Amino acid sequence: MPAIGYTAQVLALILALYAIVAAVMGARKNRPDLIMSAKNASLGVTIMLTVAVLVMEYLLLTKHYQTEYVAQVTNHDATTFFRIAALWGSQNGSLLFFAWLMSIFTGAVLLNKWGAVKTLIPYVMAVMNFILIFFVGLVVTVANPFAQLSFFPADGNGLNPLLYHWGMVIHPPVLYIGFVAFIVPYAFAMAALFTNQRGDLWMRTTRRWTLVAWLFLSMGLLLGGRWAYDVLGWGGYWGWDAVENAALIPWLVATPFLHSVIIQENRGMMKRWNVGLIILTFALVIEGTFLTRSGVIGSVHTFAQSAIGPLFLGFIGIMFIASLALFVTRWEILESDNELDSVFSREAIFLLNNLFFIGIAFTVWWGTHFPIISEALLGNKIVVGPPFFQKATGPLFAGLVLLMGIAPLMPWRQISSKKLLRQLTIPVAVGVVVAVVLPIFTQIKMKGAVMTFAFVAFTATVTLMEYWRGVNARHRAHGENYLTAMFNLVKRNRRRYGGYFIHFGVLFATIGIVGMEFYQVETQQNVALGESFSISSPFTGRYDLTFEGLKQVPGQPGVENTVGTLQVSHNGRVVDTIEPYREFFVRQQQPMTIPDVHRQGMSELYVIVAGWEPDGQSASFKAYINPMVNWLWFGGIVFVLGTLVAAWPATQTTRQTATAKSRRNVVEVS
Amino acid sequence: MKKYVNPLILLLSVVMVVLAALPALAQEPSMDEVNHVARKLNCPTCQSLNLEDCRTQTCDQWRDQIKDLLAEGYSEQEVLDWFIARFGVEVLQEPPREGHGLLAWLLPIVGLLAGVGWLAFVLNRWSKAAPPEPVPIESGAPTDFGVDDETLRKIEEDLKGF
Numbered sequence: 092m093p094a095i096g097y098t099a100q101v102l103a104l105i106l107a108l109y110a111i112v113a114a115v116m117g118a119r120k121n122r123p124d125l126i127m128s129a130k131n132a133s134l135g136v137t138i139m140l141t142v143a144v145l146v147m148e149y150l151l152l153t154k155h156y157q158t159e160y161v162a163q164v165t166n167h168d169a170t171t172f173f174r175i176a177a178l179w180g181s182q183n184g185s186l187l188f189f190a191w192l193m194s195i196f197t198g199a200v201l202l203n204k205w206g207a208v209k210t211l212i213p214y215v216m217a218v219m220n221f222i223l224i225f226f227v228g229l230v231v232t233v234a235n236p237f238a239q240l241s242f243f244p245a246d247g248n249g250l251n252p253l254l255y256h257w258g259m260v261i262h263p264p265v266l267y268i269g270f271v272a273f274i275v276p277y278a279f280a281m282a283a284l285f286t287n288q289r290g291d292l293w294m295r296t297t298r299r300w301t302l303v304a305w306l307f308l309s310m311g312l313l314l315g316g317r318w319a320y321d322v323l324g325w326g327g328y329w330g331w332d333a334v335e336n337a338a339l340i341p342w343l344v345a346t347p348f349l350h351s352v353i354i355q356e357n358r359g360m361m362k363r364w365n366v367g368l369i370i371l372t373f374a375l376v377i378e379g380t381f382l383t384r385s386g387v388i389g390s391v392h393t394f395a396q397s398a399i400g401p402l403f404l405g406f407i408g409i410m411f412i413a414s415l416a417l418f419v420t421r422w423e424i425l426e427s428d429n430e431l432d433s434v435f436s437r438e439a440i441f442l443l444n445n446l447f448f449i450g451i452a453f454t455v456w457w458g459t460h461f462p463i464i465s466e467a468l469l470g471n472k473i474v475v476g477p478p479f480f481q482k483a484t485g486p487l488f489a490g491l492v493l494l495m496g497i498a499p500l501m502p503w504r505q506i507s508s509k510k511l512l513r514q515l516t517i518p519v520a521v522g523v524v525v526a527v528v529l530p531i532f533t534q535i536k537m538k539g540a541v542m543t544f545a546f547v548a549f550t551a552t553v554t555l556m557e558y559w560r561g562v563n564a565r566h567r568a569h570g571e572n573y574l575t576a577m578f579n580l581v582k583r584n585r586r587r588y589g590g591y592f593i594h595f596g597v598l599f600a601t602i603g604i605v606g607m608e609f610y611q612v613e614t615q616q617n618v619a620l621g622e623s624f625s626i627s628s629p630f631t632g633r634y635d636l637t638f639e640g641l642k643q644v645p646g647q648p649g650v651e652n653t654v655g656t657l658q659v660s661h662n663g664r665v666v667d668t669i670e671p672y673r674e675f676f677v678r679q680q681q682p683m684t685i686p687d688v689h690r691q692g693m694s695e696l697y698v699i700v701a702g703w704e705p706d707g708q709s710a711s712f713k714a715y716i717n718p719m720v721n722w723l724w725f726g727g728i729v730f731v732l733g734t735l736v737a738a739w740p741a742t743q744t745t746r747q748t749a750t751a752k753s754r755r756n757v758v759e760v761s
Numbered sequence: 762m763k764k765y766v767n768p769l770i771l772l773l774s775v776v777m778v779v780l781a782a783l784p785a786l787a788q789e790p791s792m793d794e795v796n797h798v799a800r801k802l803n804c805p806t807c808q809s810l811n812l813e814d815c816r817t818q819t820c821d822q823w824r825d826q827i828k829d830l831l832a833e834g835y836s837e838q839e840v841l842d843w844f845i846a847r848f849g850v851e852v853l854q855e856p857p858r859e860g861h862g863l864l865a866w867l868l869p870i871v872g873l874l875a876g877v878g879w880l881a882f883v884l885n886r887w888s889k890a891a892p893p894e895p896v897p898i899e900s901g902a903p904t905d906f907g908v909d910d911e912t913l914r915k916i917e918e919d920l921k922g923f
Contacts, residue, residue: 325814442883465864473861473862476803483866568915613796615793
């Protein structure tokens with residue numbers, strides 16, 4: 092059985108190589124039969140990788156421990172669910188999984204009807220298969236998940252304890268889909284460069300694919316944060332860990348791309364910038380995979396040990412340099428159609444938004460890589476922890492919240508200062524009122540928090556007014572009632588109003604982030620049975636926690652749980668009993684601290700068991716008050732729904748106008 | 762031989778005894794005080810977690826060390842220095858703002874300034890370029906103003922009324 096899986100991988104590799112040659116030759120010699128053959132070979136890659144994945148799942152489910160990977164990630168205790176998920180539980184399997192997901196996207200692209208972009212398709216296939224060859228090559232050579240042990244072990248090692256959580260089970264696939272789907276806009280951009288296409292056809296064609304990629308990447312980040320909050324037990328949602336950053340950095344570059352493509356579509360500007368951004372996004376995706384897979388950030392020494400490290404680095408180098416070379420040779424073709432009319436225009440604000448995003452991306456990238464750069468070049472390893480990232484990116488994020496409010500007010504080309512002032516009056520007034528009222532009447536007094544909330548209020552007002560303007564116009568023009576008008580408004584221009592929806596999600600999340608970053612309080616106390624300790628925050632009042640007992644409970648197979656019971660009183664009144672616990676994975680000798688929470692409105696009391704005396708008569712607990720934290724999760728849901736609205740396939744009529752529109756923009760130069 | 766004790770020596774010995782006993786008399790530092798310092802240090806075994814949040818045994822020992830040092834009267838900075846002296850600056854969560862650590866802080870600022878410079882350059886060049894030509898609109902083609910056909914038809918219909 093393992094031999095079948097391995098053979099399928101090898102066949103996928105050969106088919107991918109063939110597809111590149113056939114596609115390029117077919118395009119050069121204008122032979123549709125060769126292009127057709129390349130297409131079939133590409134689909135063959137998808138089929139072969141699907142076979143390999145199915146074989147792997149079969150081995151995992153049938154406890155085939157002679158397969159090294161199966162022994163590494165499962166054991167007799169594992170449930171069916173975690174057996175299936177073990178496919179992405181460790182390096183070799185997740186590389187196969189990654190390659191397979193990527194091939195699903197390349198296959199799906201080819202199954203589409205590409206009337207208008209037929210000329211691009213051969214090169215799209217060549218680029219996609221080139222990327223696939225690297226990943227398939229890895230699983231065929233240095234990271235073969237089907238490698239066999241010389242003996243048949245009685246039992247396997249079992250999955251990393253950290254991964255025993257639903258969030259961790261769905262987080263990697265979601266993130267991977269976000270990563271691999273960026274291959275679509277990247278391949279089309281490259282193909283457009285190859286064929287000297289001047290228009291923005293590549294961009295329009297892949298717009299929805301890009302949004303889907305971005306949606307999954309965003310969801311992956313959100314799920315990762317939620318998992319950290321629920322399982323890691325340090326009271327937070329984001330630890331600025333290298334692996335987390337590896338997923339955030341491409342997102343920070345893809346987001347300005349999604350914005351600046353709007354400038355190119357409307358004004359024919361920023362063509363070079365957009366191509367540059369998509370190349371950078373995809374290079375960062377591959378680099379992110381490399382960071383996650385190689386463990387290189389821990390130390391340069393792990394890099395030397397891991398066989399796939401240098402291969403990855405070589406591939407990123409080749410891909411990046413080749414893309415840049417192609418980009419530079421097409422520099423003249425990508426000249427702007429229009430010039431900037433005024434600094435007071437949406438174009439200019441979008442440029443500023445790009446600068447902020449790229450600034451944050453660069454800062455995070457630099458901070459993430461600094462330990463290894465300093466170790467390799469300066470011989471002095473310097474760790475860059477969360478405080479650095481918070482201090483260095485916080486102000487830029489706040490700036491983005493403000494820009495998010497200014498951009499919608501700016502029309503394309505230019506605006507008279509008089510008109511701008513008139514539009515600004517109400518939102519600025521709201522922002523100022525919030526800035527004055529908060530420190531006087533509420534507990535929010537810290538400058539950074541007050542300023543960010545003022546920005547949030549300003550931007551929320553602008554966005555609401557945008558909706559109102561649209562709804563009111565429809566109400567008057569079509570006589571629709573406000574609800575229907577709202578529905579039709581969004582339906583007519585999903586991208587714009589879905590986009591504003593996303594902005595609202597960001598604003599809600601910002602409230603939660605400010606609450607956590609500025610006003611989280613914590614305490615750690617040692618208490619004997621029956622004793623209490625207290626924690627209070629101006630946002631929630633005072634909590635008294637009484638230690639009622641500690642008990643050993645058998646958890647899932649191979650895990651011992653120690654559960655602490657605490658009675659929660661809020662301002663003197665008993666409101667809840669919570670049971671945080673510590674899981675101990677016997678085989679791996681690894682503890683996990685699982686928190687329990689008491690919710691109060693949007694805020695949360697979050698408690699973990701930090702330790703205990705063997706007799707169970709006293710224990711130490713760590714309690715946090717996380718003010719407004721649920722705004723973050725709520726914002727995340729709104730964000731995802733907004734992206735769905737923006738990415739949802741348009742109705743037939745709107746699509747026709749869109750294609751008609753894009754057709755006029757195709758100007759081929761050759 | 763004089764049979765009395767020099768009062769100065771007596772005083773000195775009393776002072777020394779009291780001083781030696783002081784740390785023991787001082788109140789034991791609370792867990793929150795220990796955590797406050799631990800937050801600024803890295804966990805020695807796992808990557809990127811700070812010492813406060815890590816629940817491994819090594820980290821327990823390190824936190825006990827902090828507690829002992831605080832009990833001996835070390836200030837927060839002195840505790841951090843104690844760890845730096847033994848494990849190097851890489852025990853710190855935040856890179857130091859001097860020496861090589863300064864590079865971590867400076868480059869993003871330099872990058873951002875370069876970005877601002879580039880933006881100013883681009884904006885300046887674009888706005889100084891030839892005055893914008895009117896955007897050509899093909900006759901009969903739908904306009905590019907983000908107005909859909911339906912709305913356009915409606916507007917034209919409404920205009921007929923005037």
